[in-house]
Amino acid sequence: MALLLVGLFLFIGVHCIRPFAPDLRESMIEQLGARNWKLLYSAVAIVGLLTTIMGYGYARYSAVWLWTPPVWSRHVAALLILVAFIYLAVAKMPYSKMKQMGGHPMLIGVKLWAFAHLISNGSSADVVLFGAFLAWAVADYAISKRRDREAGVTYEAPNMKYDLIAVVIGTVAFALFAFYLHPILIGVAPFAI
Structure with a gap:
């Protein structure tokens, strides 16, 4: 540890x-x-x-097992992580309705990713890793939003084309990672039967 x-x-x-x-x-x-x-x-x-x-x-x-996550948590986690991948793609888009609405999409993606892993994993190592990332992303997001308000930061007028591109890129990246890279890199197959 x-x-x-x-x-x-x-x-x-x-x-x-x-x-x-x-x-x-x-x-x-x-x-x-x-x-x-x-x-x-x-x-x-x-x-x-x-x-x-x-x-x-x-x-x-x-690691010590702190709880056994219920089966439903895996399904919710998969959906949240898909959305997290989409937000990570949004972070690289020049214009986006999603970026305009929430601001700081990378931090939103990290928050979703960390929360999803917290609800679907129950060991002490998971709590330390994903809890640390969640705490950092929540704090950084709050500070960044306050800094934006104080500086009068506004995001460019949205273009839905970039949201659609982000959805496609995020979905493909999610599928590639979940079905192929996660088992290789992490040693856990999220969708193993």
Whole structure:
């Protein structure tokens, strides 16, 4: 579990700098330069992500089962994760009704992904991993929305074409990951019969 906690500290910690310590971020950019700051940020995030993945892999084998999720939770989780993939696709679209309505679609996608995994998994490793991501995404979303209101940020006029593109891309990515990559990368087949 320690390796998982170190990975989460690095990955989520570096992602907390902008919302929780913007002055530190600006100071680092001034000292290191924008390019070097991005390289350092990316390096810490990558090391944190890889450490989180390895730590979760080890923690799963010694995790304590806190509850047994009901069967219905798998179906709800699948639907939520499909929507999460769509929101991740929306994050890359220049114009979107979904982006205009909610703002920060990447954080919405992370919240849905983490919540879906929390309701459909019941081990202590799952609670630590997905709970940490959910807590970070909820806090970052609230701070980002407040920052947008204070700065008067508005999103471009929506174009439904980009929402449709995001739905197609998100659905294809979800199917590819759920049926092919999840079993290979995570070791769990979400739709095993």
